[in-house]
Amino acid sequence: MAQEAASAFDIPAGPLSTALNRLAAQSGLHIGFESSVVEGTTTAGLKGQYSAEDALGNLLTGTGLTYRFTNPKTVTVSAAAASDSTNNLSSGSSTELEPIVVNGGSGGVIQSNGYVGTSSATGAKTDTPFVETPQSVSSVTEKQLQDRNPQNLLDAISYTPGARVNAYGTDPRFDSFFVRGFNVTNTGVFRDNLRQPASGYGIFITEPYGLEGVSILRGPSSALYGATGAGGLYNVITKRPTEEAQHEVQFQLGTDQRYQSQFDFSGPVNDTDPFYYRLTGLGRVGDTEYDSVSDDRTYIAPAFTWKPDEDTRLTVLGEYSRSKSGGNPAYYNDTYGHVSEFEAGDTAFNAMDHQQARIGWEFEHSFDEVFTFRQNARYSWQDIDAKYVYAYNGAQHALDSSLVDRGSGNEQQRLDAFVIDNQLEAQFSTGPIDHVVLGGVDFTWSKYRLLAGYGSVDPLNTLVPNYGNYIATPDLTSRTDQRQVQTGIYLQDQLRYDAWTLTVGGRYDWVSTKTDNTDLTTSVKSSSEQDEGQFSGRVGLTYETEFGFVPYASLSTAFSPNIGYNSTTDAPFKSTTSTQEEVGVKYFLPDTNVMLSASVFNIDQRNGLFYTVIDGINTQVQRGKLRSQGVELEAVASLDNGLSFAASYTYTDLRILEGTAGTVDNFVSSVPFNMASLWAHYQLPEGTPLYGFGVGAGARFIGTSYGDDKNSIVNGSRVLFDASLSYDFAAVDQKYEGLSLQVNATNVFNRRDTTCTSGYCYLDPGRTVIGTLKYTW
Known part of the structure; x- marks a missing residue:
C-alpha cells in the first residue's frame, strides 16, 4: 500500500470488533473480518496522528492477527498461522504482515462481522466493498446460517429483500423462488461465482449445511457472468478448508419424523506441509406433510487446498449427494382457485430419485502487486428418475363429480455441464485515479437428455379414496437431446478518484444450441439448431461522503440462453433478455456494525421462463415482456451487546406488457406488492x-x-413467525465446552393460507420444529 498522510484518530480501548468499525468509519477503509476471528479479543485503542495502515497495525498489537490490503481501500483481518508467528504484531510499530486464507476474487467469499457482510467478489468478481458496488447487494453470513439453521436455500434467503419463497407450497424437489418478481430458479443460482446450468428437473439442489454463506447481487448481471436473469444472482458459497483445525458433529430430530446427523471437519493435513482439508457430510431420513412424498438425503462434500506460498493457492471442491422425494408434491385443486384435502400424487407411484455430483477447482496466483490470475472451473452432472401421478378435472369428473381424472408420468433426465472462467486482474494508478481492471474469458458446455412417457390412471374416488393401488409404469415414448455451448469475453474497470468510484464493464457472448427430438415409437427424429450472440453491459457510479453515506446509480443488462424445450410451441426456448435502471444509497453507520441500504429499480424483461399447470402437469413456458418497478430497504446489524438483526421491506409492481390475451397490463401472479421481514437474535x-x-x-x-x-384470484396477506432457542453448556461448567443444544421453529403458529401461482393453488408450508445437539472441538 502506498504511503499516505497521517490523520487524527481517537479510538477508545475495548472490544476489537468495535475498534475496527470505528477505524473504518474514521479512515474510510473497508475492513473485513470474520466475527469468530475477533470474538473475545480486546485492544488498547489509540489516539493521535497516524496513517490508516499504522492505526490498524497499532490496534492489532498483541492480538496475533494479521491483515492484508486487497485494494487501496479494502483490507482483510484474519488469524495468523503458527508458521507466521514471527511476523505477528508484538510492538507498537506498524508491520505489513503476510495474509493467511485470503480468497480474493475466488468464489465470492464474504468478508463479514456477524450478520453484517462488508465485501465479496460476487458484485464485481474482485473483492469489492459492498458500499462501492453500484447495485443492490445483500449477504447471508455464516453467523446467520448458524442462528437460523435453515433446512433449504429458501429458508436461508427468506429474510433478504425482494425474495419471494414458498410460492409453490412444500416442495423438497427444488429451491424455486422469485426476486423482484422474476423467477431465478433456472438462471440465478450460482455456486462459487460459477453458473449452474439447469433444465427441467435438472436443478442443482443446495444443501445449506454445506455453505458458509450466500452472496446476493440483485438485478441483471450479465456484464461479468453471462447467463443470468433479471432478478439477480444468488451465489451460494461452498465451505472451504481452514488453516485452524475445527471439528463438529450434530444430531437433529424434527417434525415429520425427520432424523439427521451431520459432521464438518477441517484444518491442516499436518503440521509442516501447506495442505488443508475440509470434509462435510450428512445423512437424513424424513417425511413431509404428503403421505406420498419423502425428504431423504445423503450428502458428502470434500475440499482440499494447497497453498505453497502467499501468492499461490489451489482449492479443489467436490460433492456427491442423493435426494429422494416425490414426483408431485401438491394437492388436487377441486375448483379453480381452491385447494382440496386430496393429494394429487399417489403413494403407489410418486417418487423422485435425484443424484448430483460436482468436482471443480479455484486457482489463484499473484505475479506481483499489479497482476493476479485466477481460474475457476467445475464439472457437474445430475441424474433424475421421476415417477408421478397428477390430477385434473376431465371427462370422468364431468360424468361424476366425486371422481377425479388422473394421469401418470415417467421421466428420466440427465444433465452434464462444464464451466470454466479465466480471469486476469490488474491494479494500478494513472495519476490520481486508481484502477482495478478485470478481463476474462469463460466457457460453458452443457448436455441435457430427457426420456419421457405418459399414461392414464384410474380416477381418484373422493368418497372412498383409492390411493395405493397398482399403477403401471408408462413406457418411454419420446426423447429430447440438447447440447449448448456458450463462450463469453468480458472486461471491467473500477476507477476510483477521491470519493468517487466508477464501474464500467462489458461482455459479449456467443451461444450455440442444438436440439434433437425423437419419437421412440416410430424412431422419427427432428432436429433444430440455434446460434445467438449478445452484448451485455453495466455502468455504475458511487460517491462516498465524508460521513459514510454512499449514493449510487447504475444501468445493467442481462442475457440468458435457455436450456430446454418449449412443449407449448414445439420449439427450443428463446433467450431471455433484461435491462435495469437502479438508484440507491448505502450507509455503514459510524462507530457501529450496522449497514443500511435502500434502492429504487426499474427492470424490463423479454421471454422470461415460468411454470404453469397445463392439464394437471407443471409445465415450463415463456412470457413476452414484463416490467418490474419497486423499492427495497434493508438494515443488518451485529452489536457488541449480543443483539443481531436483519430487517427488510420490499415493494414490487410487476406487470405484463406483452403476453397472452386477457393478461396484458395485468400483474404477474404470486408477486406480493409488499413484503417485510425482521429477524433478531x-x-x-x-x-x-x-x-x-x-x-x-x-x-x-x-x-x-x-x-x-388474469388477476381473477387474490392471494391474501399473512404474517408468519419463526423462533429459535439455544443453550451453551459451557455456561454450566467449562468441561462441557463445545456442547450446545438449539431448537429452531418456522411458522410457529402453523398458519396454512392458500397461495395460488399461475392459476394453481398450494398450501403454505406448515410448522416445522428442528432440535439440534451439537458438539465442537
Missing part, C-alpha cells in the same frame, strides 16, 4: 442469570398478490 451476556442462552425471533409479512395472470 440475542445472546445473553456473561454475568447475567441466563448466561449461556441465545434467543431468536422473526416475522415475515407477505402482502396481497394475484393468483393468476
Whole structure:
C-alpha cells in the first residue's frame, strides 16, 4: 500500500470488533473480518496522528492477527498461522504482515462481522466493498446460517429483500423462488461465482449445511457472468478448508419424523506441509406433510487446498449427494382457485430419485502487486428418475363429480455441464485515479437428455379414496437431446478518484444450441439448431461522503440462453433478455456494525421462463415482456451487546406488457406488492442469570398478490413467525465446552393460507420444529 498522510484518530480501548468499525468509519477503509476471528479479543485503542495502515497495525498489537490490503481501500483481518508467528504484531510499530486464507476474487467469499457482510467478489468478481458496488447487494453470513439453521436455500434467503419463497407450497424437489418478481430458479443460482446450468428437473439442489454463506447481487448481471436473469444472482458459497483445525458433529430430530446427523471437519493435513482439508457430510431420513412424498438425503462434500506460498493457492471442491422425494408434491385443486384435502400424487407411484455430483477447482496466483490470475472451473452432472401421478378435472369428473381424472408420468433426465472462467486482474494508478481492471474469458458446455412417457390412471374416488393401488409404469415414448455451448469475453474497470468510484464493464457472448427430438415409437427424429450472440453491459457510479453515506446509480443488462424445450410451441426456448435502471444509497453507520441500504429499480424483461399447470402437469413456458418497478430497504446489524438483526421491506409492481390475451397490463401472479421481514437474535451476556442462552425471533409479512395472470384470484396477506432457542453448556461448567443444544421453529403458529401461482393453488408450508445437539472441538 502506498504511503499516505497521517490523520487524527481517537479510538477508545475495548472490544476489537468495535475498534475496527470505528477505524473504518474514521479512515474510510473497508475492513473485513470474520466475527469468530475477533470474538473475545480486546485492544488498547489509540489516539493521535497516524496513517490508516499504522492505526490498524497499532490496534492489532498483541492480538496475533494479521491483515492484508486487497485494494487501496479494502483490507482483510484474519488469524495468523503458527508458521507466521514471527511476523505477528508484538510492538507498537506498524508491520505489513503476510495474509493467511485470503480468497480474493475466488468464489465470492464474504468478508463479514456477524450478520453484517462488508465485501465479496460476487458484485464485481474482485473483492469489492459492498458500499462501492453500484447495485443492490445483500449477504447471508455464516453467523446467520448458524442462528437460523435453515433446512433449504429458501429458508436461508427468506429474510433478504425482494425474495419471494414458498410460492409453490412444500416442495423438497427444488429451491424455486422469485426476486423482484422474476423467477431465478433456472438462471440465478450460482455456486462459487460459477453458473449452474439447469433444465427441467435438472436443478442443482443446495444443501445449506454445506455453505458458509450466500452472496446476493440483485438485478441483471450479465456484464461479468453471462447467463443470468433479471432478478439477480444468488451465489451460494461452498465451505472451504481452514488453516485452524475445527471439528463438529450434530444430531437433529424434527417434525415429520425427520432424523439427521451431520459432521464438518477441517484444518491442516499436518503440521509442516501447506495442505488443508475440509470434509462435510450428512445423512437424513424424513417425511413431509404428503403421505406420498419423502425428504431423504445423503450428502458428502470434500475440499482440499494447497497453498505453497502467499501468492499461490489451489482449492479443489467436490460433492456427491442423493435426494429422494416425490414426483408431485401438491394437492388436487377441486375448483379453480381452491385447494382440496386430496393429494394429487399417489403413494403407489410418486417418487423422485435425484443424484448430483460436482468436482471443480479455484486457482489463484499473484505475479506481483499489479497482476493476479485466477481460474475457476467445475464439472457437474445430475441424474433424475421421476415417477408421478397428477390430477385434473376431465371427462370422468364431468360424468361424476366425486371422481377425479388422473394421469401418470415417467421421466428420466440427465444433465452434464462444464464451466470454466479465466480471469486476469490488474491494479494500478494513472495519476490520481486508481484502477482495478478485470478481463476474462469463460466457457460453458452443457448436455441435457430427457426420456419421457405418459399414461392414464384410474380416477381418484373422493368418497372412498383409492390411493395405493397398482399403477403401471408408462413406457418411454419420446426423447429430447440438447447440447449448448456458450463462450463469453468480458472486461471491467473500477476507477476510483477521491470519493468517487466508477464501474464500467462489458461482455459479449456467443451461444450455440442444438436440439434433437425423437419419437421412440416410430424412431422419427427432428432436429433444430440455434446460434445467438449478445452484448451485455453495466455502468455504475458511487460517491462516498465524508460521513459514510454512499449514493449510487447504475444501468445493467442481462442475457440468458435457455436450456430446454418449449412443449407449448414445439420449439427450443428463446433467450431471455433484461435491462435495469437502479438508484440507491448505502450507509455503514459510524462507530457501529450496522449497514443500511435502500434502492429504487426499474427492470424490463423479454421471454422470461415460468411454470404453469397445463392439464394437471407443471409445465415450463415463456412470457413476452414484463416490467418490474419497486423499492427495497434493508438494515443488518451485529452489536457488541449480543443483539443481531436483519430487517427488510420490499415493494414490487410487476406487470405484463406483452403476453397472452386477457393478461396484458395485468400483474404477474404470486408477486406480493409488499413484503417485510425482521429477524433478531440475542445472546445473553456473561454475568447475567441466563448466561449461556441465545434467543431468536422473526416475522415475515407477505402482502396481497394475484393468483393468476388474469388477476381473477387474490392471494391474501399473512404474517408468519419463526423462533429459535439455544443453550451453551459451557455456561454450566467449562468441561462441557463445545456442547450446545438449539431448537429452531418456522411458522410457529402453523398458519396454512392458500397461495395460488399461475392459476394453481398450494398450501403454505406448515410448522416445522428442528432440535439440534451439537458438539465442537
